[in-house]
Amino acid sequence: MRVYLDIARHLEQEVRHYFQAGDYLPPESKLAKKYDVNRHTVRRAIDELVFTGLIERQQGRGNMVVSQPYDYPLHAGAHFTDNLMEQGSLPTSQVISRGLVAANEKIAGMFGVELESQVIKLRTLRKINGMPASVIDHYLADLHWWPVVKHFEVGSLHAFLKDKLDVHLTRKSTRLRAMMPKKTDCRLLQLSGKTPIMVFKTTNVITGTDRIVEFSSSHTRSDLVEIVLEH
Amino acid sequence: MRVYLDIARHLEQEVRHYFQAGDYLPPESKLAKKYDVNRHTVRRAIDELVFTGLIERQQGRGNMVVSQPYDYPLHAGAHFTDNLMEQGSLPTSQVISRGLVAANEKIAGMFGVELESQVIKLRTLRKINGMPASVIDHYLADLHWWPVVKHFEVGSLHAFLKDKLDVHLTRKSTRLRAMMPKKTDCRLLQLSGKTPIMVFKTTNVITGTDRIVEFSSSHTRSDLVEIVLEH
DNA sequence: CGAAATTTGTTCGTATGTATA
DNA sequence: TTATACATACGAACAAATTTC
Numbered sequence: 001m002r003v004y005l006d007i008a009r010h011l012e013q014e015v016r017h018y019f020q021a022g023d024y025l026p027p028e029s030k031l032a033k034k035y036d037v038n039r040h041t042v043r044r045a046i047d048e049l050v051f052t053g054l055i056e057r058q059q060g061r062g063n064m065v066v067s068q069p070y071d072y073p074l075h076a077g078a079h080f081t082d083n084l085m086e087q088g089s090l091p092t093s094q095v096i097s098r099g100l101v102a103a104n105e106k107i108a109g110m111f112g113v114e115l116e117s118q119v120i121k122l123r124t125l126r127k128i129n130g131m132p133a134s135v136i137d138h139y140l141a142d143l144h145w146w147p148v149v150k151h152f153e154v155g156s157l158h159a160f161l162k163d164k165l166d167v168h169l170t171r172k173s174t175r176l177r178a179m180m181p182k183k184t185d186c187r188l189l190q191l192s193g194k195t196p197i198m199v200f201k202t203t204n205v206i207t208g209t210d211r212i213v214e215f216s217s218s219h220t221r222s223d224l225v226e227i228v229l230e231h
Numbered sequence: 232m233r234v235y236l237d238i239a240r241h242l243e244q245e246v247r248h249y250f251q252a253g254d255y256l257p258p259e260s261k262l263a264k265k266y267d268v269n270r271h272t273v274r275r276a277i278d279e280l281v282f283t284g285l286i287e288r289q290q291g292r293g294n295m296v297v298s299q300p301y302d303y304p305l306h307a308g309a310h311f312t313d314n315l316m317e318q319g320s321l322p323t324s325q326v327i328s329r330g331l332v333a334a335n336e337k338i339a340g341m342f343g344v345e346l347e348s349q350v351i352k353l354r355t356l357r358k359i360n361g362m363p364a365s366v367i368d369h370y371l372a373d374l375h376w377w378p379v380v381k382h383f384e385v386g387s388l389h390a391f392l393k394d395k396l397d398v399h400l401t402r403k404s405t406r407l408r409a410m411m412p413k414k415t416d417c418r419l420l421q422l423s424g425k426t427p428i429m430v431f432k433t434t435n436v437i438t439g440t441d442r443i444v445e446f447s448s449s450h451t452r453s454d455l456v457e458i459v460l461e462h
Numbered sequence: 463c464g465a466a467a468t469t470t471g472t473t474c475g476t477a478t479g480t481a482t483a
Numbered sequence: 484t485t486a487t488a489c490a491t492a493c494g495a496a497c498a499a500a501t502t503t504c
Contacts, residue, residue: 002471002472003472003473004472004473027487027488027489028488028489029487029488029489037473037474038473038474038475040472040473040474040475041472041473041474043489043490044472044473057489057490058481058482058488058489059480059481059482059488059489059490060480060481060482060483060487060488060489060490061481061482061483061487061488061489062482062487062488062489063488063489101236102236102240104240104243105244105247116240174458175457175458176407176429176457176458177429177453177456177457177458178409178427178428178429178453179426179427179453180425180426180427182284182287182297194411195410195411196409196410196411196427196453197409198407198408198409198429222408222409222410222427225408226406226407226408227405227406227407227408228404228405228406228407233490233491234491234492235491235492258468258469258470259469259470260468260469260470268492268493269492269493269494270470270494271491271492271493271494272491272492272493274470274471275491275492288470288471289469289470289500289501290469290470290471290499290500290501291468291469291470291471291499291500291501291502292468292469292470292500292501292502293468293469293470293501294469294470
């Protein structure tokens with residue numbers, strides 16, 4: 001059983017060998033016919049590739065290949081450093097999902113909006129030398145940004161907002177802890193479940209004001225990344 | 232449409248208000264009946280909560296509530312905040328060992344002294360509400376401080392140095408990672424071995440200079456302490 | 463211990479909604 | 484506007500893991 005995992009593996013090989021970033025997969029319906037399974041099963045397989053950041057779904061358009069093939073990961077144990085001051089403005093991240101979600105109590109409270117009101121949610125994956133290093137959920141308060149944010153694909157979110165919307169963000173506070181990865185973390189970060197992750201929660205305000213307009217939660221592999229703060 | 236999002240929101244509220252970590256949701260079949268939808272739809276809703284780390288699926292068993300709801304009244308001891316900017320000058324730490332040791336390569340390099348030359352080492356334990364929260368190893372470059380440091384017992388090491396020796400220290404850099412505790416960590420911090428620790432390595436200079444005269448390495452329980460940085 | 467019941471996991475089929483070209 | 488493609492939802496069946504008896 002678990003046909004979708006076989007298909008996911010096969011699809012991933014196909015993508016890495018014969019597709020480039022920007023290409024689109026064949027339609028789900030075609031793939032379903034090709035693999036002789038229900039379209040649900042193909043979707044479930046593609047879900048896996050979306051999770052790992054290889055594919056991005058685009059309703060009405062298709063499933064796009066996000067990252068380059070042949071990005072071979074380094075041997076484990078390699079060591080990187082990171083600069084906390086650049087969290088949220090990291091240049092090497094790519095979007096793996098986006099949409100509007102209802103604000104939960106915490107988010108609504110921070111943003112000063114009604115509970116259940118809609119906010120923008122982006123999930124980005126950051127890779128270092130082809131290795132997934134951290135997955136970051138961004139929440140944006142201002143729905144007016146959505147038409148623009150819809151087209152953000154790779155690079156720095158903060159730079160993108162500054163560029164396209166003239167919105168300048170400043171970090172207000174950062175909260176940090178460590179924990180063992182959940183299943184989703186393991187999948188997204190290709191983790192074994194034995195190494196802990198670091199969790200950063202940061203709030204960002206519009207520069208010069210106290211209005212929190214972005215909240216992000218980052219899950220970072222602790223074996224690949226060492227955080228550096230220069231005072 | 233998007234019934235599953237409504238259900239996800241409702242479930243999240245229920246969980247945050249009436250469930251604790253370790254509790255199990257009602258079976259998906261019951262929830263499907265309750266919300267009068269197909270079980271698929273309930274599953275899709277629960278997927279959202281799994282995604283955010285609130286719920287963990289356990290095949291054959293049920294869907295378990297994972298994390299303590301953050302807007303829940305905390306029972307004492309569950310959660311603390313800490314301020315990184317005060318690391319190394321924390322008032323609640325006590326010395327558990329002290330002495331002169333030979334500098335290893337790393338320490339010698341940082342201090343700019345000969346390999347194997349003697350440096351001061353202090354090990355302090357920091358407790359929060361009587362619970363060991365972190366163990367810190369301090370290395371001091373200047374042996375002239377030893378006669379004075381010998382008498383340091385509790386409180387802030389930095390304040391002590393300022394008081395007794397008129398030495399003003401300023402943090403230069405902090406490096407941070409997370410790891411699983413070693414045996415010694417488990418013993419000193421009364422840890423089970425299943426929760427990760429955060430490791431801070433900080434260098435301190437004499438204020439106004441670039442001379443690194445203190446290096447400290449702090450091992451901190453990640454389940455008791457959340458680090459807060461205000462920018 | 464083993465069988466039955468319970469609960470989540472996967473797959474099929476079908477239908478309809480929504481976004482994009 | 485129409486066609487295409489992804490998104491959501493319903494119903495049914497069986498598989499796999501766990502608990503209960």
